[in-house]
Amino acid sequence: MLKVHGDYRSGNCYKVKLMLHLLGREYQWQAVDILKGETQTEAFLAKNPNGKIPVLELEDGTCLWESNAILNFLADGSEFIPSEPRLRTQMLQWQFFEQYSHEPYVAVARFIQLYLGLPEERRAEYENCHKGGRKAFKVMEQQLQRTPYLVGERYTIADIALYAYTHVAHEGGFDLSGYPAIMTWLDRVASHPRHVGMFD
Structure with missing residues (x-):
């Protein structure tokens, strides 16, 4: 059975979880705590020498990493x-x-x-992230005003990749109310019959 090494709160890990559910694939979840340094252990680095989650471990023990690469692998030959x-x-x-x-x-x-917990020493970085994030949302908004999904009429792994962190952007202090097309798109993505939430 496929095994996902990840953190449920991570958007990058959620991409893989959502993809697996959309495809109806069975998998096991192996929780990894990045704040406890669990991605830097010898055992984990043997799976991903870059020391990051998610990692998809295949049935033969082969490990794949980088969330968007994993999406392409899993969705190969599918409607996505x-x-x-x-x-x-x-x-x-x-x-x-x-x-x-x-x-x-x-x-x-x-x-x-x-x-x-928004430490003061990272406040300037946080505010800079908001500038970059708003620019990204503006680009998405323009596209989603024209098409229901990011690549035209069909739900693809592009939508999975960008839904993952966009739908929890408020947890980073972003207000998406000024992006109505994004808000509609979020609801559209979540309406898929095999959709699963980040913590479901």
């Missing part, structure tokens, strides 16, 4: 990856956007507030 090259490239475009223009701001602001 477009077969048409242009649409598939747009899907990848949004995944790269998530890693470089969204996650470094939205997820980090959430980590500083939710995990660390």
Whole structure:
């Protein structure tokens, strides 16, 4: 059986959990506490030498890491990856956007507030994250005003990648009320019959 090494509160880990549920795949969850240094143990580093979660451990013991790479592996051949090259490239475009223009701001602001309790010494970084996060949300809003999902008419792993931290952005101090298309999209993603919540 597949095994996911992760933290339920992590958006990156939630991507993998949501993908597995959408596909109807069985898996085991192995909890990892990053604040206790559990990603830096010798045993964990043998699974991911980069010392980060999530890690997907396959039945043969092979380990895959980087959440968006795991999404591509799991969804290969499914309805969640477009077969048409242009649409598939747009899907990848949004995944790269998530890693470089969204996650470094939205997820980090959430980590500083939710995990660390917003310490004063990280206040300037937190405020900078808000600037970057608002810019990312503006880009998403523009697209979602035009199409129901990030890649046109279909729910893809691009939506999973960006839903993960966007739907808990308020835990990082973001107010999404000024982005009505994003709010509608969040409801649309959550309405999928096989949807699972972060803590479900």
